[in-house]
Amino acid sequence: MTPNELNSPIEKLCFALIFAIQKLKHYFQSHSIHLVSKANPLKYVMTKPVLLDRLPRWYLQLQQFEIVYVPQKAVKGQVLADFLADHPMPVEWELSDDLPDEDVLVIEITPP
Template sequence: MEKLVYTLILAARKLRPYFQAHRIEVRTAYPLRHNLHKPESSGRMLKWAIELGQFDLEYYPRKAIKGQALADFILEFDSEVDDKTIVLAESSSQGNSPVDEREELPHPWWILHVDGAVNYSEAGVGIVLITPEGHHLMSAIHFKFYVTNNDVEYESLINGLKIALEVGVVNLIAQSDSS
């Protein structure tokens, strides 16, 4: 817990003008506010609590970002899709893939494979859209700005879904190595 509070302290010290000028939302799955304000905290935690007390900090539970990214995408393109059926497929415990368990619908199934990668100087996205006939449509995107590993994984999925919509895909299975 001390490492999390120390990280917040370092951010507050480096971004002091922003912390002083704005209300800061701290999104975490850990009870930071509770641990900072309990009287039996260690001396170091009490010092940090006093230092953070000068800022307008609001603590909120962390949201699920991946689910939110998919929900935002669906809302953004909701009016462009005629058939609004969404089928979520998960692998069963016997090891069968979602492709084997898909139901028969009037439109054929497409498969989307996405992956993103980041290193110290560059970031990129690879997208492969497989048609029902087995043809591979490939796309690559290079980012010329700083992104995190999570950002590039979300961007790969969002851009893959955009490509699928442009092609006119109705039934899609999206696969990513991001957990």
């Protein structure tokens, strides 16, 4: 299996949910949790016929809590944020604060 197949977006979302449960267990036990996301990891885990590796353990941990899935609504500005999150800048690229026309202080506009 390729690394992409091993760490699918659904599995990453499940892992994030498990991590939050481990850190905020007392809050999860006393409140109903609304999971707002594009994909429903709970449905994925529950409908998969064969669970391999970490998913069975995660499924047992998720069953203990009242988690309600709420689909994420599309937001126009969210498209750019999602693109930037999915395509991070390579490490070898360097950021530069140099502006090409840094020395221009005054611009004159002559009437036609």
